[in-house]
Amino acid sequence: MASPVADSAARPHAWGRGGWGAAPRPGNAGGAMGFAPAPRPAPDHAPASPLLPLLLKGLAVLIAALSTAASAFPPALTSLLLKVFGGGLVLTLAYLLSKRRVMPGEVRLYFSFLAWGVTISLLVAVDTAASLQMAWKIFQSGLLLWAVVVAHERHPDLRITMWGIWLIGILYIYVAYSNQAITLIDETGGRMTVMGENSNTGGQVFVFAILAALYLSERAASWRTKLPLVGSIPVLAYFLLFTGSRKMLIGMILVATLWGLTMTKGRNSPAKVVLLLALALTAYGIVGLWADTPMGQRYEYAEKDLEGREALYSDGWTLVKAHPEGIGLANQSRYMNIGEVHTEFLDVWLTTGAVGAALYFSIYLLTLRRVMRSRGMNMGFSVLDRRFFWIYMVLIFWLMFGYSRFKDPLHMVVFGSFVGIFFHIQECYGAIRKLSAPPSICGFTFPKDLHSGNAFQ
Secondary structure: OOOOOOOOOOOOOOOOOOOOOOOOOOOOOOHHHOOOOOOOOOHHHOOOOOHHHHHHHHHHHHHHHHHHOHHHOOHHHHHHHHHHHHHHHHHHHHHHHHHOOOOOHHHHHHHHHHHHHHHHHHHHOOOHHHHHHHHHHHHHHHHHHHHHHHHHHHOOOOHHHHHHHHHHHHHHHHHHHHOOHHHHHHHHOOOOOOOOOOHHHHHHHHHHHHHHHHHHHHHOOOHHHHHHHHHHHHHHHHHHHHHOOHHHHHHHHHHHHHHHHHOOOOOOHHHHHHHHHHHHHHHHHHHHHHHHOHHHHHHHHHHHHHHHHHHHHHHHHHHHHHOOOOOOOOOHHHOOOOOOOOOHHHHHHHHHHHHHHHHHHHHHHHHHHHHHHHHHOOOOOHHHHHHHHHHHHHHHHHHOOOOOOOOOHHHHHHHHHHHHHHHHHHHHHHHHHHOOOOHHHHOOOOOOOOOOOOOOO
């Protein structure tokens, strides 16, 4: 898998097994809507073991983690590990697909976008080699997306994904602290670099880790689990300041604000009060540290940078009008003095034309439609998942004004996890309404306590 270029989220863990295998509570799988419960699976159609979906999730997390820190390892070792993890992921995915074909519309649209991009590139690209190299990266990201979707369709639980993101954030903190990255900033006057990656990549890791900490804090039942998660939020924000990634700072503010505005839904008010205090402490610390950090210093000339970005957008739009069919993947530098227009909205349109843009952005529209249709289903933790999906989508919409998301392993893992869960919910919703679901679709169970999170101790 290719290392992300983006300023664009993922994840080894601990998860509870004690709650799995119990019958669902009445009313939570459709009973509250007046529907009969889903039929129990026949003995010869028992639900597949969750071990393979769990393996897929773990491999996806490892690939995302290694991709975000590829510069920290020798290239040969990075390539070998990615081949091993990627090969294991593809083999596991192929085995699961042999049991039951699962390719939601989002995955089909993603590969359709890739096919169209390759076609246009072969027809019009000035640098065909660069286009094919980019197409290979997109293909690998597509396999990662597909694997994560299948894993969460078979095992609809976001915790492994979210624990992985959070742990990657903790890893970045540890590396930055042990290597005295902040001290080096004082000596060089630059921005904090972690594991040799772009500062924006590190900033994104911290933002995604904060999102994961909020999610897991609400999902966890034990305060021994909640407190480290809550306590990590100010620390993650502190290190984010030293990356100087302004787009990621605004992304963090969006995540925290949207979480605060929607936190009244659900239970566990004491935990939410503690989370609010953690966010307030974080905001207070940011204000106090602001002037002496790369973030504060970069905002001093933000207006000049904004003018440069507006000029870049203008040049990109001019090229879009001049080449409505597209210029081919990764061919921006052949027409401009920069490799990307710095907004996915223009980059996708410019490189693959209006058709490619329609295919690509329809991926998100289809998932939004799934989520809207799931509003009547309070199955397990679907309410919490739905709420955090909206928060994540606002974050991604904002980040799309930066580098492209379609080749970012962190985003593929998080977004694909949500797609798999809501695809699963939609399948079960249809099965309940028909009252004659194939056992392979709804032959699963939820944690014993569907709302309080007691399945995660």
